Amino acid sequence: MTDTTDTTATGELAELAESIFAEASGTGTAFDAALWKTLEGSGLARLTLPEAAGGSEGSFTDAAAVLTAAGAHAARVPLAETDLLAGWLLHEAGIALPAGPLTAATGDLDVADTAGGSTVRGELRRVAWSRAAAGIAVLTPTRVVLLRPEHVTITDGANLAEEPRDTVRVDGPATTAEIPPGAAEQLRLRAALGRALLLAGAARGALTASVTYAGQRIQFGRPIGKLQAVQQQLALAAAEVAAASAAAWAAAGAASADGMTAPSTRFAVAAAKARAGEAAGAVARIAHQVHGAIGFTREHDLRLSTTRLWAWREEDGSDAEWNAEVGAAALAAGADGLWPLVTGRP
Amino acid sequence: MPPPVDLPPRAAELRAQVRAFLAEERAAGSWVPRSDVWLSGWDERFTRELGQRGWLGMTLPPEYGGAGASPLDRYVVTEELLAAGAPVAAHWVADRQIGPTLLRFGTEAQRRKFLPGIAAGEVYFGIGMSEPDAGSDLAAVRTRAERVDGGWELTGTKVWTSGAHRAHAFFALARSAPRDESDRHAGLSQFIVELDSPGVQIRPIPLLTGAHHFNEVVFDRVFVPDEMVLGEVGAGWRQVTSELAFERSGPERFLSTFPLLAALVGELVAAGATGTEREIGSLVSRLWTLRRMSLAIAGSLASGNAPELAAAIVKDLGTRFENEIIDAARLLVSIPPDPGAEGGYPRLLADAVLHAPGFTLRGGTNEVLRGIVARGLGLR
Known part of the structure; x- marks a missing residue:
């Protein structure tokens, strides 16, 4: 299941990112210097930064296309850190960016x-x-x-x-x-948005691996993916992947349209990181169940997705923390304000 | 999922108008917010009010009484009505499904006959698909349509038809050619049956609450003239399934218990409860996400696509979410449900609990939907 079915510039960017990260997939843990060089060469390493900071002036929606692909392929590069966080903070503060x-x-x-x-x-x-x-x-x-x-x-x-x-x-x-001004809050939101997008990507990666495996693994004389019990579980995982992806993309869209510090963006980022974090556990659990014992070993690459799901759901604010913020906003809005809070801008 | 959608700027104005109308209605006490209003909230006065404001059949062209509006405009109106727990059952099926289907497959005469009344909130419809032996397996329908002079004669039984006892007509799916085991979907046709036709018997099937919304509709050689065949004879399956993305992804698939969630928040605020932010936040984050998904599909539908897979996912997640609200409410406050209360949290909870089994059944059971998703994943 792809994140976006459109044929716009963002769709093309998603394709480019997908091909770059798929090519780079590997199982080590060290920084992937070759991948980083490719990202720099293709303008993705500083995608959203202004030209003056060596950036490509992309939108947060563009970043969504690239970061979800990075997450899906377990890319070993500090992409969100460079582009969304450090590059932005230094440039805003007027400090020249190191190469x-x-x-x-x-x-x-x-x-x-x-x-x-x-x-x-x-x-x-x-x-x-x-x-x-x-x-x-x-x-x-x-x-x-x-x-x-x-x-x-x-x-x-x-x-x-x-x-x-x-x-x-x-x-x-x-x-x-x-x-x-406002750097601390914006940095926190940018980190959560980047992490939510990476999570959505990793969830997609785990689902893709599980669907592939279910089609190959033969038990009871047929691929286990032919068993309804397995199909139902994978459908549940697909729903969680779709939710994480929709939430993260919508938050990126809100940031692109209204700016990162608009109240509606803040709400969207909080809800997206929380929802993606909740999806992470469900997807990882189903992915491992479908893979059986081999997925639980270091001989299989499933862990590259699932360990990231478990790690990233805690980072840049766990789902519990972001849900508490969303819940506080809901309780402050009260019974009559709840629906307007959800609809936000039109 | 289709790409995210932003509502057009004019949607804000429309939303404000709907909210103002709803506030006025509530202040006048003309109805009380309820759970699952699109099944149980039948109020013809309210429906006509909506029709007068141009909020029914909105997407129909003006020559049929509509506003030629975008499906996203209709989305705004329906989600506001559902979130308010307003009584929308009388027009629900006609506005959501019948209008667009008549526009797509109906003859000019059929459109002229029904669409203006639908847009005015004066003509109500039902859907006749399920049968005693054809639920999830819809291709098993046995209602027969026999060719007769000038039309067709229908014999058979439809069940779970919401509102048939008050509706003017319904779409009946019937077998117009003998069953072919090599193509079970062939030989099905759709007919527009006026429910006061001779030979139609309508019998209540009370819900487990005792309330009368469902019906059994029995046809005994009911004559349907040729001009009331919907679309193409033998194309019933294709016609029925082409509307599924509309039917499965709308806001009614995750807002049936929203009035309970709002009341829950009200109770927590009134009680000065602390420590409930995470649970409430989790529900609200899920709701926000579902709405973004549903809107993305509405946008895709408005562009002429039929994202059936994404629609199945929204319905699976959304109807489970409607149940999660009930679970959270019971966890967070200790107010017992009261089916006899006029309104408020106790009544909202009572209706939500008693209606919940239907959420994950209607419009295709969640298990069947997951089968569709599995097919989309390439597993079947």
Whole structure:
């Protein structure tokens, strides 16, 4: 099931992204430098950034096409981090973007201004892909900070999918700038949107793998996909994939149309990350059940999708956290305000 | 899924008009919000009010009494009515299905005869598909249409026909040629049967609540003139299935218990309850997602596509969601259901619980729908 059936520019972009990420699929855990080079060469690495920041000036809907494909193929690159988060934050703050992959973090660093610039000191936890990044954009309570690899010490860590989530220590010089207005909230929403899109993609990847496997695995003299019990489970998974995908794409559409900080976008992103997170567990469970024992081993690639589903549903706000925000908004709206809250803008 | 859809800017104005009308009606106390109103809320006065405002048969061309509006305009009106728990049952089938089908397959005379009345909220229809031995397996229908001079003679029994005791006519699917085991879908035809025709018997089949919405409709050699054949003789199956994406993806597939959800939020706010944000948020996130999916399909339908697979998914998820609201309500507040209450949370919960079994049956059981999805995945 594809994310979009249109033939517009976004549809073409989706096709391009699909072919690039499908080509790059592999089972390691390290940063995929060759893929990153391809993404840079095709203008996808900085898709939504302005031209002045080396970007392609794409919309969030364009980003949806690329990030869902990245998620579906378990791409080992900090794409959302570079494009949606670090690149945006640095550019907004007026800090020149380093070439290469970037990552972003929010954390409390001590920033001291000195004659020749700033020095920063402190520790950041669970920073995505920092060991591969040419720059780490940090939003501290007081400043936007750009850390360069030569000034940090990295201790490797990982999420459930073995993606880098490192501890970064810094005690040295850094470029800093004033925090653009509303940056913290926007960064949080951008991260959740990017993660929701990746989740929708990973869910699609797990479903595709399961449908393929069900067509190949013979038991009782026929492919297990011919068994109604298996078909019903896969149909349930397909419904969850469709929901995650629709929610994430709709949130991207809201961000494209109304801007990332509009109240309607905020509601959409919250609902989308929550819905995609809820779908993740259901899809992973069915995918593993259909694959049987082999999917539960390292000899099979199903884990590349399912471990990402389990990891990503917790990252950038879990479904519990985002649902709490949606629920608080619903309770604040009250019985008569609930429906207008759901319909939002026309 | 089809690509996301944004409603056109004029939709905001239309929505505001519908909301203002509903607020006025509620203030006047002319009806009370209920669960599952598109089955149970039969109110001909209300339906005529909608017709006078141009909100029925909206997508029909003006020469048939419609407004030539987009399906997305109709979507806005119907979702507002359903969310308000307004009584829409009298016109529901006619407005949703009969109008568009007559426009597509009907003759000019059939259109002239029925469409203006549908758009005015004065002509009501039912659907005669299921039979005692043909439920999910619709191709098993046994109602016979025998060729006679000037028309057809129908003999057989239709069941679960909502509103047949009040409707003027219905579409009956009947076998006009003997069953062919190599093509079970061949030889079926659709007929427009006026329900006051000689030989039509309508008998109530009370719901488990005792309420009368369903009927058994028995034909004993009912004469249907040639001019009341719908579309092509023998093309009944294709005609019936071509409308399924409309029937399965609309807002009625996830809003049947929305008035209960709104009342639940009201009860939680009134009680000053804390710690319920996650449960309420989960329901609202699901609702928002379903609406985006349903709108995407409406947009796709408006562009002339028939996304049957996506429609089946919306109905499966949406009707389960209607049940999830009931589960959450019972978990979050301790107010017992009361089927005798005039309205409010106790009555909304009572009706929701007692109507819930129907949600995942009507319009194709969810299991059958998942079979359609499985076929779409290439498994069948």
